[in-house]
Amino acid sequence: MPTTDIEEVLALAARQAEEAEVYSVRVEDTPVSFEANKLKILQTRRISGLSLRLIKNGRVGFTASTKPEPAADLVDRALAVAEFGAEAKFSLPSSGVVREVPGYDPLVEGLELDAMIELGQRLIEKLRAYNPAILCGASIGRYVSTMELLNSRGGSVGEHKTVLSASLGGNLIEGTSMLDVWESDASCLASLDFDATVQRVIDQFEMAKTTGSLPTGELPVIFVPKAFAETLLSPLIVAFNGKTVQQGASPLKGRLGEQVFDPRLSIYDDGTLPYAPRSGPTDDEGVPSRRTPLVENGVAKNFYYDLQTAGLVGAESTGNGFRSLESLPGPSTTNTVVAEGDTSLADMIADVKEGLIVYQVMGAWAGNLLAGDFSANVHLGYKIENGQLAGRVKDTMIAGNVYEAFKERLQALGDKAEWVGGSTKLPPVYFRALSVATKQ
Amino acid sequence: MRERLTAAVRGRNTDYVEIRVEENDSTRLLFRGKDLEDVARTVNLGGCVRALVKGSWGFASFNDLGSLEEMVDLAIQQARLNPAGDNALARVEPVVDTVPLQLVRDPREVPLAEKVRLFAEYNRIILGHSPAIQTTQVGYGDSYRKVTLATSEGTYVEQEGMQIRGVLAAMARDGARIEQAHEIATSRNDFGAVEGLEDKAGRAAARAVSLLTAQAAKGGEYTVILDPRLAGVFAHEAFGHLSEADHVYENDKLREIMVLGRKFGGDFLNIADGADLPAHRGSYKYDDEGVPSEITPLIKDGVLVGRLHSRETAAKMGERVTGNARAVNYRFRPIVRMTNTYIEQGSVPFQEMLADVKEGIYAKDMYGGETAMEMFTFSSEEAFMIRNGRLAEPLRGVLLSGNVFTTLANIDAVGNDLSFEGGGSCGKGEQSNLPVGIGSPHIRIQKCVVGGR
Numbered sequence: 058m059p060t061t062d063i064e065e066v067l068a069l070a071a072r073q074a075e076e077a078e079v080y081s082v083r084v085e086d087t088p089v090s091f092e093a094n095k096l097k098i099l100q101t102r103r104i105s106g107l108s109l110r111l112i113k114n115g116r117v118g119f120t121a122s123t124k125p126e127p128a129a130d131l132v133d134r135a136l137a138v139a140e141f142g143a144e145a146k147f148s149l150p151s152s153g154v155v156r157e158v159p160g161y162d163p164l165v166e167g168l169e170l171d172a173m174i175e176l177g178q179r180l181i182e183k184l185r186a187y188n189p190a191i192l193c194g195a196s197i198g199r200y201v202s203t204m205e206l207l208n209s210r211g212g213s214v215g216e217h218k219t220v221l222s223a224s225l226g227g228n229l230i231e232g233t234s235m236l237d238v239w240e241s242d243a244s245c246l247a248s249l250d251f252d253a254t255v256q257r258v259i260d261q262f263e264m265a266k267t268t269g270s271l272p273t274g275e276l277p278v279i280f281v282p283k284a285f286a287e288t289l290l291s292p293l294i295v296a297f298n299g300k301t302v303q304q305g306a307s308p309l310k311g312r313l314g315e316q317v318f319d320p321r322l323s324i325y326d327d328g329t330l331p332y333a334p335r336s337g338p339t340d341d342e343g344v345p346s347r348r349t350p351l352v353e354n355g356v357a358k359n360f361y362y363d364l365q366t367a368g369l370v371g372a373e374s375t376g377n378g379f380r381s382l383e384s385l386p387g388p389s390t391t392n393t394v395v396a397e398g399d400t401s402l403a404d405m406i407a408d409v410k411e412g413l414i415v416y417q418v419m420g421a422w423a424g425n426l427l428a429g430d431f432s433a434n435v436h437l438g439y440k441i442e443n444g445q446l447a448g449r450v451k452d453t454m455i456a457g458n459v460y461e462a463f464k465e466r467l468q469a470l471g472d473k474a475e476w477v478g479g480s481t482k483l484p485p486v487y488f489r490a491l492s493v494a495t496k497q
Numbered sequence: 498m499r500e501r502l503t504a505a506v507r508g509r510n511t512d513y514v515e516i517r518v519e520e521n522d523s524t525r526l527l528f529r530g531k532d533l534e535d536v537a538r539t540v541n542l543g544g545c546v547r548a549l550v551k552g553s554w555g556f557a558s559f560n561d562l563g564s565l566e567e568m569v570d571l572a573i574q575q576a577r578l579n580p581a582g583d584n585a586l587a588r589v590e591p592v593v594d595t596v597p598l599q600l601v602r603d604p605r606e607v608p609l610a611e612k613v614r615l616f617a618e619y620n621r622i623i624l625g626h627s628p629a630i631q632t633t634q635v636g637y638g639d640s641y642r643k644v645t646l647a648t649s650e651g652t653y654v655e656q657e658g659m660q661i662r663g664v665l666a667a668m669a670r671d672g673a674r675i676e677q678a679h680e681i682a683t684s685r686n687d688f689g690a691v692e693g694l695e696d697k698a699g700r701a702a703a704r705a706v707s708l709l710t711a712q713a714a715k716g717g718e719y720t721v722i723l724d725p726r727l728a729g730v731f732a733h734e735a736f737g738h739l740s741e742a743d744h745v746y747e748n749d750k751l752r753e754i755m756v757l758g759r760k761f762g763g764d765f766l767n768i769a770d771g772a773d774l775p776a777h778r779g780s781y782k783y784d785d786e787g788v789p790s791e792i793t794p795l796i797k798d799g800v801l802v803g804r805l806h807s808r809e810t811a812a813k814m815g816e817r818v819t820g821n822a823r824a825v826n827y828r829f830r831p832i833v834r835m836t837n838t839y840i841e842q843g844s845v846p847f848q849e850m851l852a853d854v855k856e857g858i859y860a861k862d863m864y865g866g867e868t869a870m871e872m873f874t875f876s877s878e879e880a881f882m883i884r885n886g887r888l889a890e891p892l893r894g895v896l897l898s899g900n901v902f903t904t905l906a907n908i909d910a911v912g913n914d915l916s917f918e919g920g921g922s923c924g925k926g927e928q929s930n931l932p933v934g935i936g937s938p939h940i941r942i943q944k945c946v947v948g949g950r
Contacts, residue, residue, distance in 0.1 A: 093747035096582075098554040099575035102828050103568075105560045106541075119535070123560040124520075124542035138536045141526070141613050170578055192748055228870070230750035233902055235870040273717055304530050304632040308673045383539045420867050420874030423896050427668070427675040432948045434874040434898040451872075454716060454898055454948030460673075494716025496899070496946045 063207060066109055066128040071209035073132060074111035074118070074139070076149050078208040080341065081107040082382055084200065089173045091195040094181055096174060106382045109135045117142040117365070121383040146368025149208040150343045158338045158346060159331045164247035165219035166201050173197045176251065180225050183255045188262060191227035198222040198243075204341070212343040220334045221249050222479070225258055236265050236449075238417075238437065240283075243479030245332040261416060261437060269440030269448030275490040277412030277468070278455060279405050279441070282475040282483045284415040288433050290393060290481065292426045292459045293324065297351045299362035299377075299388045303370050306427050308460065313357050318463040320355040321398055321470055328376055328391030335391045335480045342378035342386050349375045355464075363388045395483035398470025405469055405487040407444040413493055414439050414446070415455065424456070432456040452496035462488055502647035505569050511550045511576070513586055514569065515648040517785065518544040518562070519827040523640040524604075526613060528620040530632040533613065543827040546572040553582025558828045587811035587818050589788055591651035596782045598657040601687035604639035612637055615691070616663070619698040623667045626702035629709060631670035634679075635698075637663050637691060644785070644827075652787040660778075660932055663691035665698045669705035676711075676893070678704035678862075678878055683920050683932075685776040704862075708879055711891040714947055720857035720883075721897060721945040722850055725916040727860055727877050729935030732768055733838045733923070734866035735873040735901045740770065740795050740803075741821075741833040741925075742810035744870075751870075752814075754902075759801045762905040765843050768796040770805055772820060772836035777934040778920035779836035786831055788820040796905075807833045825928040834925065837934030843911025847939045850910045857883040858947060860895050863921065874898040896948040904942060912938030 063079045070077035086102040106123035109131050118139025120131055181193045200220040207213050226239030238261040240254050280288060301307040309317065328346030330336050339345050342364050350358040362370075363378030363386045378386035406414065418433035435453040439446045457466075471484030498518070506514040520542050527535040545558035546569045555576030557568040576582075604612075620635040639661045646654045666679035680697040684690030723731055738744070745751050771792030772781045781790055786808050793803045806814070807822035810833055822831035851859070859881045866875030880892040917936035924930065 096553075096579045098556055098830070099578055100556040100830070101558070101571060101575065103557070103559045103561070103564075104543075104828065108539075119537040121537070121539040122541070124540050125561075126540075134538050134540075138538055138609065141533060141536045141609060143532055143534050143536075170575070174578065192750075228748065228751075230748070230754070233754055233871065233900075235751075235872075237870050300529075304668075306632050306668055306670065306675055308675065383537075385535055385537070419869055419872065420865075420876065420896060420898065422867075423865055423874065423876035423894075425676065425893065427677065428673070432876075432896045434872065434896070434948070436869055436872065452899060452946055454896060454946060456716065456896075456948050492716055494946060494948050496718060496944075 061107060061122070061125055061128065061131070063107055063205065066131055067207050067209060069128045070109055070111050070132045070135065073136060074113040076209050077109065077111040078149050078206065079107055079109055080380065081205045082202060084202045086198065086200050088196050088198040089170065089177055091177050091181055091193070094185065094193050096177065099170060108382060110385065111135050111139060112145040113139040115145055116140070117145050119385055143365070147364035149210050150212050151210040152212050153345070155214070155338045155345050158329050158336050160216070160218040160245045160336055162219050162246045165199060165221045165245070168199050168221070168247065173199065180251060180255055184225065184227055184258060187259045191229050191262065193227040195225045206341070206343050208343065214339050214343045216337055219245055221247055223249060223251055223254055225254050227258065229262065236262065238262060241478055242476070243334050245334055264439055264446055265437070265449040267448035269450055271413060271440055271450055271453065271493060271495050273494050276493045277409045277489055278491040278493065279409070279414040279485060279487045281414065281416050281485050283477045284418055285483050285486050286477045286481045288415070288418050288421045288431050289459055291421065292424070292429045292431055294390055294393065295426045296429065297360050299360045299366040299370065299372070301427070302360045303366050308429055309357050313359065315357055316355050317357045317460065318352055318355040319467040321467065322352055322355050322463055323350070323396035324352040325350050325394045326361055326377065326390050327394050330392050333392045333479065340376045340378045341380045342374070344374045344376040344378060346376045346391065361388050361390065393481045395474065397472055397474045397484045399472050400469035400487065401472050402485045405471070405485060406441055406446070409441040410443060412441045413450065414441055429458045429460045431459060450495065454494045455491055457491045462491065466490060498645065499653060501565070502645065503653065505566055506647055506649040509569070509573060509649065511548050511573055511649065512552070513549040513649055515547050515646060516544060516569070517827055518645045519642065521640055521642040523638065524609065525636065525638040526616060527634065527636040528616060529634055531624060545827045547830055548572040548576045549584060549586065550576035551582060552584050553579035554584060556830050584809055585812045586808040589808060589818060592783065592787050593653045596656040598659055599686060600659065602689050604661050604688040605641065607688050619665055619694055622695055622698040623665065623702040626699060627706050629669045629671060629706045630667055630702055631675070632668045634664065634666040646785065646787050648787060654783050654787050656781065656783060658781065659685055661688060661690060663694060665694060665701045667702040667705040669709050671709045674709055676705050676708035678708060683778050685778065685780065704879060707891060708893055711879070711893045714858060714880060714892045714895045716948050718944050719947050720854050720941065720943050721947065722854070722857065722859045722883065722939060722941045724861040724939060725914065725937045726863050726918055728840055728937035728940045730863045730866045730875050732840045732937055733835060733933065733935050734868045734875050735904060736768060736795070737770060737835045737838040738868045739871065739901060740805050741835070742804045742806045742814060743833040745804065746810040746813045755801065755804070757801055760799055761796055761801055761902065762799040762908055764798045765911050766796055766799045766905065766908055767841035769794045769841060770835050770838040774837050777837045777917060778932045779934040784820045784822045784831065785824045786822040788818050788822065790820040790836065793819045805833050805835065807831060823931060825931045829928050832925065832928065834931055835923065835933050837936065839917065839936030840911060840938065840940060842913060842915040843938055844913050845910040847912055847914060850912060850939060850941045851883060851888070852886040854883045855885060858892065858895060859883050859888055860897065864894055871901050873901060898946050898948065904945065907943040907945070908940055909943055910941040912940060914938045
């Protein structure tokens, strides 16, 4: 069967449009999945496809395809929609000096299926050695991708990347009380710390052995890094998104340079961290990656942009133009890093007379993110009583507003940041008081 | 194609091999604020192979159809790497069938210019509604899909399908306060479903603006009445996911809890799921294992009477297949999914339901939902306080959460106004954005935890 030649597509498009760009990906994704303590299925996904973006009469045309087809078909489709497309506010980047950001490990690409099976079995055995009543699941993933980006202004980027991922969890039922715990990690390197993931799962099961109850009201609340990422980061990430700003929907619009948060809060978008899955030499438009301060010492510093959105507001792309195979590029974060504070997690807990420590939430997407509101069901959280953990709480909801919480209610930031899911690195955070609602 | 697929699955010395090949062709457009931000047409061609060898599964998916035979080998080889499998498939009659599109008005015959014009008008209505409207997301999409399934048991099914969807979202702003509201329209067969949405556009805009002055609910326990759209989300999130047999079939403890015959709710509570409903968002004739669709009663007169199965879970539990094995696309294997999940018609008029409530919350319009085993969370777009049997002051959207077992038991009234107006997209594991239908009349729940500030 014929395959589509990307250089031919680019050449043909460039003849008929002012600018053109071809984005092509080839992925081999190989997850090994365990369910109910056993190896369930071995899978291989080979994805290949390309998309074409062009500018014709000043307007953007776009098409994507996973089907081998003549270059002319792609170009015709993109031209047909360009008639209605957005007015292009950018020029594609020509080739420049791009710094190396390592993201490929031959040990990941060379990882044998047998070794992945063994690894998964070992993780499950460890969890079952802790408590054989836990019904365990796991997934070990090997991901190898090649991205090629060519444009009619001479821009050319190639990226070869590997990602090793692991997720592990289990389910424990006593009566009609259920406990479901999952943890995951990912890296471009084969040297992922699997034992740390197992330990995090075991710690949760251990802490959840007893139950506690809290009153409805305003209470001190600590978020561990994972819960911080799930609950509090999304409203901020949305507010700093150049698209939200351009639409006038960000509460931070026009407030760069202002002291919006407590001076202890600093947040960076950093696409240059070596071997982090969301890092790379450039974004998906060929703009070099960088480290962009979003918040520094509590001051709102920068929004993040792709080419088109930056063009619309008269800013520069920050190298945050990302896309899937079928979508136009849009502003998206790379790795989000929250600077460490000076308080240990143990000291935070010791400081609380009656309060809550949150490990995992559900439904955090449901708040009014644009207004900075968060609202979530505490899926895994524990009562703190006189500085000690005092049992798992259930039927508990927390709510607040990130702008108010990070300005008025921040008690402390943790002194040790942790990677969560391979794309955010952040410390625990402790608020003096947040709204907690419980079932009596 | 048929010859090649049937040849590829034949004589492989396995328990079972299936190939699915999928083609699709999609058009989309999105207005954000005053600009048409995205307009695109995408085409997809891909396939996958699933093989069962001595009780073990292997799976391979691909875009290069030229490598089909090689990918069959790969799936079989992967299945052989697992020596310890105990999986089997429930027996079904092989099916040979072709299911063509049956369209009232084919969106592919509507010129792109017409689609742009129509949605530009909805966008204009929202933007012009009030100076408080800050921006919009007004989008349209149609997606044609053809799936061909060939199995080593002799099944060969070609099914065509269409999904049409319009979304009208308004965002209103007053200083730092930002509120959103949205309306959707979906259809499986008629472009006409996204025409004439001017009123919906106006409603989305008006709701976003009115939310600007609504108060947040005070967190705590309330008597809650859900409108049909939100009650449908509740049926899906709170109960539907636990009815998926793959959560239960290898989990003995959960199996004891979800034992058929157990009483979960009042005698007036009936919940069902099924793809065999004409042209609903989650409807089809055959699932992705070639099993004919049906309607599966899940709760009848308050008692658990059924659950949703793939061939694999049905075999393991010794229950009947229900035609609920679905894959979101050719990149994934079929797993147990809901189709159209609904609470059946009850008898209590909405006004009567309201009249008994001294202080409570009326929650309306879906924002979203999530579930983890017995715990669920879902949220409304807007809400009202109920005081002394009447709707009182408007509230911002509320987040409702609870334990499915106590919450089902706390439903004390089911309305007489069943509606399938909602419908959305469901995510499970790594497979997100699966079209599902939801339906319900108004329902009332006692002692529901509401989050707020």
